[in-house]
Amino acid sequence: MVTIQNLSFSYKARPVFSGLSMELSEGSVYGLLGKNGAGKTTLLKIIAGLLSPKSGSISTLGEIPTKRTPKMLGEVFFLPEEFDLPRMSITEYAKYYGVFYPNFSQKDLDRYLENLEVEANQNLHTMSFGQKKKAMIAFALACNTKLLIMDEPTNGLDIPSKSCFRRVIASIAEQDRTIIISTHQVRDLDQLIDAVVILDESSILLNASVGEITSKLCFTHLSPEEDAIYAEQTIHGRWGVKVNSEALDSPMDMEILFNATTANRAAIKEIFKR
Numbered sequence: 001m002v003t004i005q006n007l008s009f010s011y012k013a014r015p016v017f018s019g020l021s022m023e024l025s026e027g028s029v030y031g032l033l034g035k036n037g038a039g040k041t042t043l044l045k046i047i048a049g050l051l052s053p054k055s056g057s058i059s060t061l062g063e064i065p066t067k068r069t070p071k072m073l074g075e076v077f078f079l080p081e082e083f084d085l086p087r088m089s090i091t092e093y094a095k096y097y098g099v100f101y102p103n104f105s106q107k108d109l110d111r112y113l114e115n116l117e118v119e120a121n122q123n124l125h126t127m128s129f130g131q132k133k134k135a136m137i138a139f140a141l142a143c144n145t146k147l148l149i150m151d152e153p154t155n156g157l158d159i160p161s162k163s164c165f166r167r168v169i170a171s172i173a174e175q176d177r178t179i180i181i182s183t184h185q186v187r188d189l190d191q192l193i194d195a196v197v198i199l200d201e202s203s204i205l206l207n208a209s210v211g212e213i214t215s216k217l218c219f220t221h222l223s224p225e226e227d228a229i230y231a232e233q234t235i236h237g238r239w240g241v242k243v244n245s246e247a248l249d250s251p252m253d254m255e256i257l258f259n260a261t262t263a264n265r266a267a268i269k270e271i272f273k274r
């Protein structure tokens, strides 16, 4: 679906990636995490063909993304974190832009707008930031592309809309679509993603399925002296992550995973080395 090999990228004199490699497979929902400035948006734009790498190779849906062939563009939707929208309703917007996506469905758009409680005929310019965001999420989903890339989609959404977003993504996650969601709001991705990619210091620190993560790591309460990869003191005691040496079942805690990965890179790299 997406293969990146030894990729380097710089904004003029500012290097962002050097020798970055990773593979994303078809039909999975990926959560892309990283600190501010780690390069998440840049990576998403490179995958979508909006930025060109300095060296190395990238293939998106079997094509070089910067070639931006009509075939690839019809199968990839990139939803940026912020956008300028024309003075029209989302229904009119869909009439103009839906034609670029062979699998766009008006019926799906109506359903997603209803689910997300967005007025189909309100001018996008009179909408709040969160309403615009929901309108564009509905449009992005209704394009039914093979690859859907969303940069901070839940930023600006109220609590019910976040729940609704999760429900909608869960409902399409069964299909053969690959979805990459970049976010700082890790709780919004709980129970939603199949795999986690963590970018740190301009490289991929972790790219693993939730199954692999929970088979190798155990997210649990810890006794005061217990060895852990990472632990935090909470009002309920010590909570953290340790090596899953007893093959215990535990739900992944993405915030703890992220903190553990960035606080103890060497341990995480060793555990997940292939």
Ligand SMILES: Nc1ncnc2c1ncn2[C@@H]1O[C@H](COP(=O)(O)OP(=O)(O)OP(=O)(O)O)[C@@H](O)[C@H]1O
Binding pocket: 011, 014, 016, 034, 035, 036, 037, 038, 039, 040, 041, 042, 043
């Ligand atoms: N247009 C640009 N020109 C120069 N430098 C840029 C540009 N866009 C981003 N950068 C720099 O590239 C690096 C990666 O930025 P990027 O926006 O990809 O990070 P991010 O992980 O998405 O950050 P955030 O979580 O804050 O959104 C940062 O150091 C940023 O300052």
